[in-house]
Amino acid sequence: MADYIQVLELTSADNEEQLNTIKNVCEDIIQNTLIDLGYTDFSYIKPLQWNYVLMEIYDRVFKKNPLILRVNDRINNQYDKDKVLAIYNIFKSLCTKYNQEINQNRFLYFSGIDKQSLYNWDNNGKAKPYGFDLLAIIRNDTEQSMSEMLGDKSVNALGTIAKLNHYFGWREDGNRPQNVNITVSEAPKAIADRYRAVLTDSKMSDDSEANP
DSSP states (O other), X not given: OOOOOSOOOOXXXXXXXXXXXXXXXXHHHHHHHHHHTTOSOTTOOOHHHHHHHHHHHIIIIITTOGGGSBOSOTTTOOBOHHHHHHHHHHHHHHHHHTTOOOOHHHHHHHHOOOHHHHHHTEETTEEOSSOOOHHHHHHHHHHHHHHXXXXXXXXXXXXXXXXXXXXXXXXXXXXXXXXXXXXXXXXXXXXXXXXXXXXXXXXXXXXXXXXX
């Protein structure tokens, strides 16, 4: 795969031309990397190989052009929260296009931002003076992306449900803790039906094994 030697920059978070250039370069890297990995059909990409693709984007885009995510000041070298959010939106768009789960670790693979910096921007849900609630944004997008995957028969629904149960309080009866504001009944009907169907199939399978 040809290396990207061009200089990419983002002088401000609302520079649409520069953002589109960055997104297009990321898209080229995704497709070229998948082709190198032997993919001819991009409709299903193995999760670990998608992580590898994100790491390739970091190596070729953000590692080589660190000012994309930082304030336009080489002395302070701080992250620019508006730029970070703009780049996160590119990441979210790409994950959605390629039917991939959105989550915190994947954004860190993609951007190269260290986990501690992400946590430093959050103070129990209250943004610090320089910070912003990116963790909450990612968490909401993670739950949304996983819940929508329940309607996709190519996805391991049981595994997705297990993660929704573990991280977001989704339960087999559709009830959720009061601090979680989305219920199975509020999800799109196709998702809710898929969710219940998988649980029913799983229970029937368990019952048949218990009573041969």
